[in-house]
Every structure is written in C-alpha cells, then in structure tokens.
Amino acid sequence: MIKKLDEIVKKVKSVSSMKLAVAAAEDSEVLQAVFDAKKEGIVDPVLIGDIEKITEIANYxxxxxxxxxxxxxxxxxDSAQKAVKLVSGGEADFVMKGLLDTYILLKEVLNKEYGxxxxxxxxxxxxxxxxxxxxxxxxxxxxxxxxxxxxQKEKIIKNALKAAKALEIEKIKxxxxxxxxxxSEKMIATIDAKVLSEKDYGENVVVEGPLAFDLAVSSDAAKIKKFESKVSGDVDVMVVPTxxxxxxxxxxxxxxxxxxxAGIIMGAKAPVVLVSRADTHESKLYSIALGALIASNK
Structure with missing residues (x-):
C-alpha cells in the first residue's frame, strides 16, 4: 500500500516511462513540471502546441x-484534438492540460468519434x-x-476505486x-449515502454512509458517539455530496x-491531468506521477 506521495514517484520510476501528451504545452509552469517529471523517469512527454513558443519557454x-x-x-x-488522438490511438498513455480552458480539452476527451x-x-x-x-x-x-x-455518485465512487486500487490498497474503505x-428525509445527502452504502462494489471494498466528517476520519469520535463503523478513522476514499x-x-x-x-480526472479511458496555477510545483509533479501510476495500471 502506497502511503506517501513520494512513494508514487518512486513506484512509477520503477516501471517503463509512460507517454504523456500535453495539450497546449506553451505554459512555463506546466513545462517545468513536465521537464522535472521526465528527469525523474516518470514520463516520456509529447508536447503539442505552438512549437516556437514552446521552444522559447524551454530556452528560458x-x-x-x-x-x-x-x-x-x-x-x-487543434492542440486538444491532437493530444486526445495520440492517447486514443495508443501513441500516448494519458493526457495533461496545458495553456487552454478545461472545457476545450474535456470536449475532445468526450468526442464520440476519436475521444x-x-x-x-x-x-x-x-x-x-x-x-x-x-x-x-x-x-x-x-x-x-x-x-x-x-x-452519478455511484459512478464517482467507482472512478475513485480505480485510483485507490492503483495505490495498492488491499481493502478500500x-x-x-x-x-x-x-x-433524514430533509437531507438528500443522507438518503443518497444510505443507498450507496447498500450497493455492491466488489470484493475488498467497504462503503459506509451517511457519515459526518468527524466520524469518517476519527475513530475516537465514533467511540464517543457510540457509532459502530468499519471505516471510521481509517477511511481511504471520502465521497462528498456536492x-x-x-x-x-x-x-x-x-x-x-x-x-x-495531487489531482486527476477519472472516468475516461485514460487519466487526465489538470493542474491549477495556484498549485505548488510539487503538487503539479505529484499529479503527473499519479496520472502515470493510474495509466500503468489499466
């Protein structure tokens, strides 16, 4: 079981470098993270975009x-289309958002023809x-x-389970x-949580709900409230209502x-890495590493 983000980097370095298609790669922060990921042996990148601008940034x-x-x-x-087509055509393993709006990339990811x-x-x-x-x-x-x-929440859970399995969690809580x-009939989140907890997600998966945040992360809180739980204080996945x-x-x-x-979009045939300008450089690198880990576990 992987317990630290640095362990993800170490893990993906032990397998063959995954091909990463970067859409609209002419972004200095994204490029720096990609260059560092390449140096770490995590990815073999393909940079799609304005080559002149990409070259200028790389030189800088x-x-x-x-x-x-x-x-x-x-x-x-065109950049988003080419990045997605590389993945759907087997020439890349996953895709990353560069200097373009998220909706442009995701529209191509969801394209019925080549997405x-x-x-x-x-x-x-x-x-x-x-x-x-x-x-x-x-x-x-x-x-x-x-x-x-x-x-939709059921699908969200199943997407998260795929990520959890890539982290080698034996029993996912x-x-x-x-x-x-x-x-409570007045709180739809509690009703949905109860329904979700009664569904079958396969072996070695325990889903409980509704749970307040304190009960999810603290076994002491569960003891004080005399709440019987198989997951309290040891949760792997937290599913929110909104x-x-x-x-x-x-x-x-x-x-x-x-x-x-680290952040990732799940639910497509390959993971999609989206990073924010507010993310630290470290977080961007971890997100690429997480995408590589999940892509290697398809």
Whole structure:
C-alpha cells in the first residue's frame, strides 16, 4: 500500500516511462513540471502546441527539447484534438492540460468519434497527504460534478476505486459524507449515502454512509458517539455530496492543514491531468506521477 506521495514517484520510476501528451504545452509552469517529471523517469512527454513558443519557454527555463517529441498545433482546439488522438490511438498513455480552458480539452476527451469516452462519468479525484492522517486520502468530487444524483455518485465512487486500487490498497474503505450519520428525509445527502452504502462494489471494498466528517476520519469520535463503523478513522476514499463540500474540505486540507496533494480526472479511458496555477510545483509533479501510476495500471 502506497502511503506517501513520494512513494508514487518512486513506484512509477520503477516501471517503463509512460507517454504523456500535453495539450497546449506553451505554459512555463506546466513545462517545468513536465521537464522535472521526465528527469525523474516518470514520463516520456509529447508536447503539442505552438512549437516556437514552446521552444522559447524551454530556452528560458534552460531545458533541452532534444529528446522530446514536438507536435505543431494550429490553435487550442487543434492542440486538444491532437493530444486526445495520440492517447486514443495508443501513441500516448494519458493526457495533461496545458495553456487552454478545461472545457476545450474535456470536449475532445468526450468526442464520440476519436475521444476517450466510456460509459462512466468524468469526475475529479484529489489525493491528499495530510500530516495528521496516517495514510493517503482520496477526496471526490470537489472539482467537476456540481450536485450529482445518486446514480452519478455511484459512478464517482467507482472512478475513485480505480485510483485507490492503483495505490495498492488491499481493502478500500469509503465514507459517503453528510452533515449527520442518521438518515433524514430533509437531507438528500443522507438518503443518497444510505443507498450507496447498500450497493455492491466488489470484493475488498467497504462503503459506509451517511457519515459526518468527524466520524469518517476519527475513530475516537465514533467511540464517543457510540457509532459502530468499519471505516471510521481509517477511511481511504471520502465521497462528498456536492462540489462545494469537496472544494471546501480540499482547500481546508491544503491551506489549513499543510496537506500535499495531487489531482486527476477519472472516468475516461485514460487519466487526465489538470493542474491549477495556484498549485505548488510539487503538487503539479505529484499529479503527473499519479496520472502515470493510474495509466500503468489499466
């Protein structure tokens, strides 16, 4: 079981470098992370975009493009199309967003003709290394689906389980978060959580809900409240009812608990790496490493 983000980097370095297609690669922060990932032996990148601008940035960063494949794109849409086609055609293992809007890339990912569409739902999975928690924590979905219904939540859970399995978690413990642990007709999150907890997710997966945040992360809280649980204090995956809850928990972990993180979009045939300009350089590198790990476990 992988318990630290640095262990992900170490793990992917032990396998063959995964091919990473970077759409609209003419972005200095993204390029620096990609160059560092290449040096770590994590990825073999293909940079798609304005080659002249990519070259200018590489020169500014003092990085060589000699061993890196470059693909010219006419515009941002062309860049996204070419990146996705490389993955769907088997010439790359996963894709990363560069200097273009997320919707442009995801539109191509979902293209029925050449995209990476599956029967699943695209969902955002964040992975946190929190100093006060004893292992890595997966949080979903605080980045894509605003207010998913119960069927969408089931797909969100299944996407997160794929990421959890790549982390070599033998028995995956999932908590469906709500404001309280008792089912209330006035709170749809509690009703959905109860329904989700009764579904079959295969062997070595335990899904509980509804659980308040304290019950999910603290066995002491469960004891005080006399709440019987198989996951309290040892949760691997935290499933939130709405994007606001996930966004709030995630940013609280980052800014108030000094958590390190990595993010990925799941639900397509290959993982999609999206990084924010607000992400640390370390987080960008970890996100690429997480994408490589998941791509190597297809």
């Amino acid at each position: 960063l003092g990085e060589s493009l000699d061993e890196i494949k470059l693909v010219q794109a006419d515009d941002l849409i 990476l569409r599956t029967d699943s739902l695209l969902s955002h999975v964040m992975l946190y290394e929190v100093p006060t928690y004893h292992k890595l924590l997966l949080l979903t979905d605080g980045g894509m689906n605003i207010a998913p219904d119960v069927n 999932v908590a469906c978060i709500a404001a309280k642990e008792k089912v 994007i606001e809850v996930g966004n709030g928990i995630g940013k609280s972990l980052t800014y108030m608990a000094n958590a390190k993180s």
